[in-house]
Amino acid sequence: MADLVTVVKKTEEEWRAVLSPEQFRILRQKGTETPGTEEYDKFFEEGIFSCIGCKTPLYKSTTKFDAGCGWPAFFEGLPGAINRAPDPDGRRTEITCAVCDGHLGHVHKGEGYSTPTDERLCVNSVSINFNPAKPSSIT
Template sequence: MKKLIILTLIITCFSCNSNAQKTKKDSKTYSVTKTDAEWKAELSPMAFYVLRENGTEPRFSSPLNKNYKEGIYVCAGCNTPLFKSEHKYDSGSGWPSFDKEIKGNVAFSSGSEMYGREEHCAVCGGHLGHVFNDGPKETTGLRHCIDGAALKFIPKNE
């Protein structure tokens, strides 16, 4: 009887971790595609970790978090414009936050209430961060919580 219970537990554990539950995050083909070796050669280790491995940089580590100059924030992987400085605000989260993206340049994946919907560059598929519904109520109500390592800032006059 003891062996039967143990066997049942083992089968249950493996069936809960079946391939049916392991879905690909994104099967979309992006217009900018590169091998991991090519991305690693072009990106900093932190940018590669965030953009290509869906990582998260440490809170308050990005110099872009407190950047309030006029300009545009582009994807660190492919230079696609993602956010305008006029939509940036200090959320206190420790990551650059925006209440609005540049439509069509940011793609969204499913997420959870706790972690928000995942955001990607619509051109290269790079992971940017997450979007939450706790942003400024007087604008969009959204908080795009973005890893600074996924961005490059281009000042207005450049």
């Protein structure tokens, strides 16, 4: 997706001006929210989840599942919307928005969930926003 749209680049001060302190901590400083405390963990309405930093559509609600981990879990993102990179410690794989490079969470593979990808994209609720729309309207 980043090659189809302009990549969003802002200074730290510009990000602080448009994000709440908690959003800034998670998206820009790669923080993690406390599990089970935010709004999208047990949220299963039909629509699209977008990046809170740049509004890029990231996930269809049809790819969200209850992993019981305390964070929203998806088995895949929209094509080209999410980048993956190994954490510096090499133990996990970070997922970020392909447009603004905002930290979303981590992807875990091979945990035995009955999803088409056998992946759990574990996402901080603070990093996403829900848009009630038909998932079929986003390709």
